[in-house]
Amino acid sequence: NAGVTQTPKFRVLKTGQSMTLLCAQDMNHEYMYWYRQDPGMGLRLIHYSVGEGTTAKGEVPDGYNVSRLKKQNFLLGLESAAPSQTSVYFCASSRGSANTEAFFGQGTRLTVV
Amino acid sequence: AQSVAQPEDQVNVAEGNPLTVKCTYSVSGNPYLFWYVQYPNRGLQFLLKYITGDNLVKGSYGFEAEFNKSQTSFHLKKPSALVSDSALYFCAVRANAGNNRKLIWGLGTSLAVNP
Secondary structure, eight states: OOOEEEEOSEEEEOTTOOEEEEEEESSOOSEEEEEEEETTTEEEEEEEESSTTOOEEOSSOTTEEEEOSSTTEEEEEESSOOGGGOEEEEEEEEOSSTTOOOEEOOOEEEEEO | OOEEEOOOSEEEEETTSOEEEOOEEEOSSSEEEEEEEEOTTSOEEEEEEEOSSOSEEEOGGGOEEEEETTTTEEEEEESSOOGGGOEEEEEEEEESSSSOOOOEEOOOEEEEEEO
16 A cells, blocks of 8 residues: 655756656545645645646745646646755645545655755 | 644653643634644654544544644643654644635644653
8 A cells, every 4th residue: 555655755956957756646535735845844835736637826836837637646847946946845645625634755855956 | 814833843751751742723713633743754644633523632653632622722642752752743724614724734843752
């Protein structure tokens, strides 16, 4: 039972490079989320999706794009990486109800130099 | 505005002693409340939640939390701490009605349990 799987686990990018983070869940969850975690700032929501083919902006969407072409996958793209995007990125998924808990992946540690 | 406060950045407790990690919230209407734990270099794991009913909620690993509506608090507790409980703990809240139902996160409390 894999749950939520993120790839890659670590990545170093040069400023201006692009990359895509992949999140896959095998729990048939409707909702998926991308967060970033920075010291002293807790978790901040980047983008989220309430179902296949839908995406929405969170608190800090600038510089990121997402796609949810399949229900089980949620991709986070950085078109032109900046040092300010150095962070740990977490994907999560949940059922559609507001009272349900989220399941998190193990995170991707991204460094932009 | 909706918010969650975890007033202590760090909590230190001796192994075997009871522990409390505090959380207070501000939300319109009745809340759904959650606690998550994050071990080093890992993702967050769900511990417990309050939806409705009994104010005392029991969760994973012997943790429990008490919902106090008058004090707008949802403190996490454990009767006897283990060294393995050392981790980062996050409280989160979501309104159960209305237009703004996003999940609001606290900044986390680092728990250190000393042998």
